[in-house]
Every structure is written in C-alpha cells, then in structure tokens.
Amino acid sequence: MSAVSIRNISRRFGSAAAVAGIDLDVEEGQFVTFLGPSGCGKTTTLRMIAGLERNDSGTIAIAGQTVSDAQRGLFVPPEKRNAGMVFQSYAIWPHMTVFDNVAYPLRVRRMAGAEVQQRTQEALRTVEMGPYAERSATALSGGQQQRVAIARAIVFAPKVLLLDEPLSNLDARLREQMRSELRGLQQRLGITTVYVTHDQEEAMALSDRIIVMSKGRILQDADPESVYFRPSTVEVAAFCGSPNIVAGRVLRSQASPDGISYLQVAGAGWQGWARAGAAIAEGSEVSIVVRPEYVEISPMTADAPERSDERPGIQWQGQVVENMFRGFRRTLRVDCGATRILVDMPADLDVAKGQKVRLSVPAERTWILKEPTANEPAARI
Ligand SMILES: Nc1ncnc2c1ncn2[C@@H]1O[C@H](COP(=O)(O)OP(=O)(O)O)[C@@H](O)[C@H]1O
Numbered sequence: 001m002s003a004v005s006i007r008n009i010s011r012r013f014g015s016a017a018a019v020a021g022i023d024l025d026v027e028e029g030q031f032v033t034f035l036g037p038s039g040c041g042k043t044t045t046l047r048m049i050a051g052l053e054r055n056d057s058g059t060i061a062i063a064g065q066t067v068s069d070a071q072r073g074l075f076v077p078p079e080k081r082n083a084g085m086v087f088q089s090y091a092i093w094p095h096m097t098v099f100d101n102v103a104y105p106l107r108v109r110r111m112a113g114a115e116v117q118q119r120t121q122e123a124l125r126t127v128e129m130g131p132y133a134e135r136s137a138t139a140l141s142g143g144q145q146q147r148v149a150i151a152r153a154i155v156f157a158p159k160v161l162l163l164d165e166p167l168s169n170l171d172a173r174l175r176e177q178m179r180s181e182l183r184g185l186q187q188r189l190g191i192t193t194v195y196v197t198h199d200q201e202e203a204m205a206l207s208d209r210i211i212v213m214s215k216g217r218i219l220q221d222a223d224p225e226s227v228y229f230r231p232s233t234v235e236v237a238a239f240c241g242s243p244n245i246v247a248g249r250v251l252r253s254q255a256s257p258d259g260i261s262y263l264q265v266a267g268a269g270w271q272g273w274a275r276a277g278a279a280i281a282e283g284s285e286v287s288i289v290v291r292p293e294y295v296e297i298s299p300m301t302a303d304a305p306e307r308s309d310e311r312p313g314i315q316w317q318g319q320v321v322e323n324m325f326r327g328f329r330r331t332l333r334v335d336c337g338a339t340r341i342l343v344d345m346p347a348d349l350d351v352a353k354g355q356k357v358r359l360s361v362p363a364e365r366t367w368i369l370k371e372p373t374a375n376e377p378a379a380r381i
C-alpha cells in the first residue's frame, strides 16, 4: 500500500490550469520532492494532498484511505487527513508559547491533558527545542521557528509530512544545516515525506526521488542521480545545474549490452561519440547535454596530439573569453566558433583569457536527448 496515492489530479484557477493531471505513488518512508520553477504548480499539488485546496479532477488517498475523489464529491477536511504540514512562512502563532504552538494539533483533536504534555515534550525534544517550551514564539530565530513548525507538524504522528519550501527563508549557512537536520530527522522517524522546492541542489541532497514539474505536469520522476545524469528532456537538464546544451545530428548508432547506446554525432565544426538512453535514428537532430564539470581543458600547443580513443567523445577547439573565479570552482567560457562551452575546473588552476584551448568530454559523460536544440543557448556562468 502506498503512503500517498494520487490519480490524475488537476486544479484550475479561472481559465488557467495550475495543475494539469498528476499521477503519483509515494512508498512508505520515502522522501519525495516536487522540483520545478516558480509557478509550476508545486504548492497547489501539496495543498491538494493536505486538503487545503480542492482537486477539480482525480483522486487522492493517504495510507489507503481515499481523502478526495472529485467525481464522487468526496472531500475529507485537512484535520482528518493524517498529514502534517510545514509552510514556507512557518505560520507559527506569535501570541502563543512554543509549547502551545506545538500542542495545538493535539488540542484540536481533543486529546487528554496528560497525553498532550507528554507528546508535545517529545516532539520538542525531537527537534531539540525542549528547553524553549515556555518561550514566546516571537522570541526565536528563523531556524528555531522552523524547528517549532516541524514539531507541530509531527506531534500527532501523522502518516505523511508535507513541507513547502521550509528552508527558503533561512540564510545560506543555516539552510544547509537545517537541510541535514531535516534529512536525519526524517530517516530517524521513518516518516513518509513530500517536499516542495525550486532549489535543485536541495532536492538532490534530500530526496530518495525527485518529481520534476513544469506547467502543472510531471516531466520526470526518478532518483536524484538519474535526474542529473540522465534527464528525460532538455528542460529537465537545463533546470539542474547549468549544463551546456549542444546542438547535434546523429551520424551512426551503436547499441551497448547495458542498454546504453553510443551514437556518433556531429555539430558545427566537430564530430564525436556521445551516450544516449536508446538508439536514435540516423539523421535525427538532437541535443547533447555536456556538464561543465566534465569538460577537460588543455592549452593548445603545436605538438599536442588529438585524442585517439576508440570512442573519442567530443572535442572542440576554442578561445577562453571569460574566466570567473568562484572560490570553490573556476568557470570558463570558451568560444568554439558556433558553439560556446562552459568549463568548470578547480579554482587553483587558471587559464588566461584569450588563451587558445582544446576541450574534450568523454562519450560516457555526455547525454543525448532526442530533441532538436532550436537556438543554441548561450550557456550562463
Ligand atoms: N489561489 C490562487 N488563485 C489564483 N491563482 C493561483 C492561486 N494559487 C496558485 N495560483 C496560480 O497557479 C499557478 C501555480 O501556483 P503554485 O502552485 O503556487 O506554484 P509553485 O508552488 O510551483 O510556485 C501559478 O500560476 C499561480 O499564480
């Protein structure tokens, strides 16, 4: 039985579809994240699971119980859904103490006083806020308020924890700390979690599984490494990191025993081998995802030989036109005629602006998508 089961849910606001047909099964104990740009329907989807928004079509079940069925007019209110929710704004009540904030869901459920005491203390201990119980909720830092919001969401031992961008109001350092606290807490409690964020790095760091959304639909549903290394579309690839998306055409296909295909591809002034999830017909226009951190760079000297591997990947020649020191890495932009390639390298290495260079990427570190690249995007640093 899935902890959360969603079938074909959608939601319109006026004439615009915020969510346009989503299917999802979340297994018990899984940490699943909706990832996508602002306005793609993440919050609306989460609010429909929580019961704070009605789905216009489809069904939602939590722990095997149908909580919403648009066609049958069935709608279970939020407090009866067995889901704890944490909002971006925390929604901590300022006029209450920390204890009363966390105890609130238990009091709404008319739990006996002694049990309220015991469970509230336990939830506060879980988020390491025990000593703050009698403090006014306004006398807390952002990180502490976030912990209180999490304690309040888990205090009634819900089947599912729903979190909407809970870390986005924290500064960068605290955000990273809370990120690992949150993952640790989720694993300790083993609680099924549905998380929403527009931050791809946060999604990768936290999740067992990422649902990439765009315009109210799911683009890809996979584990973080698949989303990053084997994106299903150019849009997914471009949303995760700042990859080079290079326009190419298939010259020749070669299937590999492990299901990965190596294709000979050519583009403006180059040709080489690249990797794809399946064979693609010769002559097809494709996009090749080349991550800046996998591009190897060497100065172009008269005696430097071209690489001559069996499947030589892709090589370009060009000139460094931009060099950005970023502390932990250095990013170069290399002008290779019709193609501009971003290269990410250790920051203590340096290649001067104006230097002529040879770039190469091994075939197994590329990823071909069966979509033409209309305009080669000028990759961003
Ligand atoms: N209550 C509402 N009334 C009208 N439009 C809304 C409402 N809530 C969300 N929307 C619209 O629905 C779309 C999806 O919003 P939302 O789910 O909040 O996206 P996300 O959380 O991914 O940023 C957006 O275009 C947003 O403007």
Ligand SMILES: [Mg+2]
Binding pocket: 042, 043, 044
């Ligand atoms: Mg949102």
